[in-house]
Each structure stands twice: as C-alpha cells, then as structure tokens.
Amino acid sequence: MFPKPIEKSSAGVRTAYKAMLPVALLIWLMPLLAIMVFSVKPGADFTTGNYWGIPSSFNLFENYGKVFFESDMPRYLLNSLLITVPTVIGCMILSAMTGFALGIYRFRSNLWIFFMFVAGNFVPFQILMVPVRDLTLDMGLYNTIAGLVLFHVAFQTGFCTLFMRNFIRALPFPLIEAARVEGVAEWRIFLYVVLPLMKPALAAMAVLIFTFIWNDFFWAIVLTQGVETQPVTAGITSFNAQYRAAYHLMSAGSIVAALPPVLMFFLMQKHFIAGLTLGAVK
Template identity: 35%
Template sequence: MKRVKTAAFHLFAGGISILWLLPIGLVLVTAFRSFDDIAANGLGSLPRSFTFDGFVSAWTEGGEARAMLNSMIVTVPTVIITLLLGAMAAFALSRYDIPYRRTILLIMLGGNLLPPQILLVPVSRLSEVLGIYDTLIALIVVQIGFGLGFYTFVLYGFMRAIPTEIQQAAVIDGANTWQVFFRIILPLARPALAALGALAFTWVFNDLLWAITVLKTNTVMPVTPALLGLQGQYVSVWNVIAAGSVVAAIPTVAVFLKFQKHFVSGLAVGAVK
C-alpha cells in the first residue's frame, strides 16, 4: 500500500512538473525557430528550423541590449543599498534597546501591505517635484523605499536570534559598533542576506509597475517594460518575442543558480528560527 501511495505521489508530482515546464519549453523552442517556419506550420507544430535570428532581432533592433543595461544599472545598486540599509536598521533594532522599536517594525511592515496601485499617482508626482522623473535614479529611489521595510523586518528576525554573548565578547575585545556589525553580525547573517539578495534581484529586475510609473522615455526603460514594446513592435513575430523573453529571464536564473545553496540554507535557517 505504501508503494502504491509513493508511486501515485510521484506520478501526480511528475504531471504537475510537466504542466509547469511545458510553457517554458514551448517558449524555448519558439525562440529558436524561424518566422517562416512558424508562419507556415503553426506555433504548436514540431520545429523544422533552428536559427538565432530571433535573438539577434530582439537584442539589436528590439532594443533589448539597451534595456538590459538599464535593468542592471537599476537592479545592482538597488539590491546592494537596500540590503545594506536594511541590515543596519535590523542590527540597531535587534541588538539595542531602541524606544518604540516594535512600533517602528510594524510601521515598516505595514507600508508593504498597502496596495501599490493607490501610491502610483503620489509617487509619480513626488518624482516630478524632486526633478528626477523619467530617470533611472527615480526608479532606484522608489525600489529602495518600497523594499527597505520588508528586508529590515526579515533580517530583524535573523539578527535577533544571534546570541548576545558573541557581541559582548567582541566588545570586551575592544570592537566598536561598526566592527561588530561588519565583522561579526553580517558574516553570521550571510544566509539570510543571500536569500534576500536573490529574491530582491528577481523582484527589482522583473518589476513593471514602478518602471512605467516613473519612466516614460523608451531609452531609459528596463527590460520588462521593453518586452511590452517588443510585442508591439513585432506583432505576431513570435520567435522574436519568445527570444526576448528568454534573454530577459537569463540574469534572474543565473543569480538564483549562483546563490541557490545560500538561498536554500537561508530559508532553512528562517524556518528553524
């Protein structure tokens, strides 16, 4: 009976996996097909061609090279700055007796519970008042502002569980607050930082809502809004659209694979704590 249940579970899980992977496989196959092949035989037919023309068109004529650079310019500093500020705030809130720290944490967490749709107009107007509208700086500031509360809340839980004896021993040895933070707390929080970093990179890189809120010029658009423009530029040219989607997914997949070990350990540590 146990073997039957195990076999049934694997069959069910395998079927779900196939259903989940099927659209991804279709996109990959379509990206390497030629337009003439798709037009003549249909999108769901077996491929009769293999070409990189779709990738070349998406990368050059579709402007995805410029969009990918814009995304990296926004994502890398946003993730680094947000994690650094979040770690500093979590360190202060978790290791020192700050008045109303629970209230501060609840306010930071509550800000992330607000529907972003109700903040689109205020954020757009504020960026215009500050003179940074339609610049990548505006998008960086917005991403940092809306991610800081959540990252601080998560890191607070990790840092609070670090034994205070470690910090006290470092202080006795002559370490100041900055040395304790950078040499002791941050290395111990590396699994949490890696897990949050991988998630933050994915969220910021794939963001669409805030990008179209504070940006309007095509030359400064990151890759996700650029994909919308690509679909309008290459209507029904499915190989180019699929190739652009594949290219846009490569950085996030690479980051996840790079930090997969730390990501899993970070989730496991969080579950234990």
C-alpha cells in the same frame, strides 16, 4: 519523514514514482516549454499554421540574433542591470543598519518602528503611486534610473529590515555582550562582530531583491518611459510592438528578458531558498 519514503515501498511503486516525476514536470512547465519551441521556429511556420508541428527549420541563432542585435533588448537589459544592482547595494546597506538597530537594542519604540517597516512593506503600490510620482517629478528624477532606484531602495528597506532584524535576533547575544565588556565601540561591534555573521543573510537577501527588482513592472511604467531608462520588463512591450504577430521573435525576446533572474536562481539556489523560506521553520 513524511510522506513515507519511497524506498520503503515496493519496487513497482518506486518505478511508478520515478516515471511520474518527469511527466509531472513536463505538465508543470508546459506553457514555458511551448514558448521555447516557438522561439526556435522560423516565422514562416506561423503563417502556414504549423504551430505545434516540428519546426520547418531550426532558427535558434537567427531569432535570438535578432533579439540581441536588431532590437533595443540589450539596452533594456542594461537598464535593468543599472537599476537592479544599485538597489540591491542600497538595500543591503540600509537594512543591515536598521536590522542591527532593531535586532540588538531594546528601547521602547523598537517594536513600533519594526512594525512600521513590516506594514509599509505590505501596502498596495497604488496608494503610493500618485505621491511618489509627484515627489520624483519634483526632484527632477522622473524618467531617470536614479529616481527608480531611490524608490526601490526605500520600499525594499521594509522587507529587508524584517529579514535582517529577524536574522540578527537569532544571533547569539552573549557574543555582543562580550564585545561590550571588552569596551568595543558599538559601531565596531556592528562592523566587526555582527556584519561578518550576517554574510549569509545578506547574500540571501541580495539574491531575493535582485529578483524582485528585476521583475518589477509597475514602478517601471510609472516612473520611467522610453528606451534610455526603462528596464526590460517594460521594454518588452515595445519590443513586442515592433514584432507584433511575430510570435517566434516575441517568444525569444520573452525568454531573454526572463533569463537573468533564472540564472541567478540556479547559480545561487542555496541562498535564494534560504532567503525565501526564512521563517518557514521555527
């Protein structure tokens, strides 16, 4: 193990290390802690210049109450959910299939199709912006949740295919050969042999895609506008306009907007990290 395990060091070093951990964490999360403090302050503290002192009153419920009951935030959160969940499902279906095709079968263009997905996944959004916006307009899907979902599904299929294909490659191939020898149809191999084995990968991918899509801002402002369709990342700017210079409410709003993926992460931590680090080890 590297670096040297701390247990093998002297008691002094051990204590110092344990003391340093919370300090380091505090520094690391400082910008975030700052807005958490802001979000429970009363507005009066900002006009009186009491930015960093003890809050003159504890306004947690009042501030967050405003966010939830007196703004469009709940609607934006709902939109985010309506965009994110179908995207995740769509990506899982498409990429399970493409990953299966590219991971199991050997045919001449296999690698090229795979590379197309990988390369496409890396392109800058801006090169797609004008044509995708046009396409969405032509289909009458501009400013609809469906329009945004379709694009996200298509684009994320690139990443998901990479992910799935590499995972399927690592599955024991003899399993599939055994099934073929039994005369099992290929689509049944997919459904009953490979798919169950893909469960952990699908879970990991779902959590990742959820986070990616939830946090998308660029496509939200390119393809949607207004409170009926925009997800929370885009809605937060309208929210902030409503409460400009009311830092306690903007802080509370930001925290609310950031929370769902954070919760997702803490609940599904194992899958999340497994997904992110796939390929980091060989």
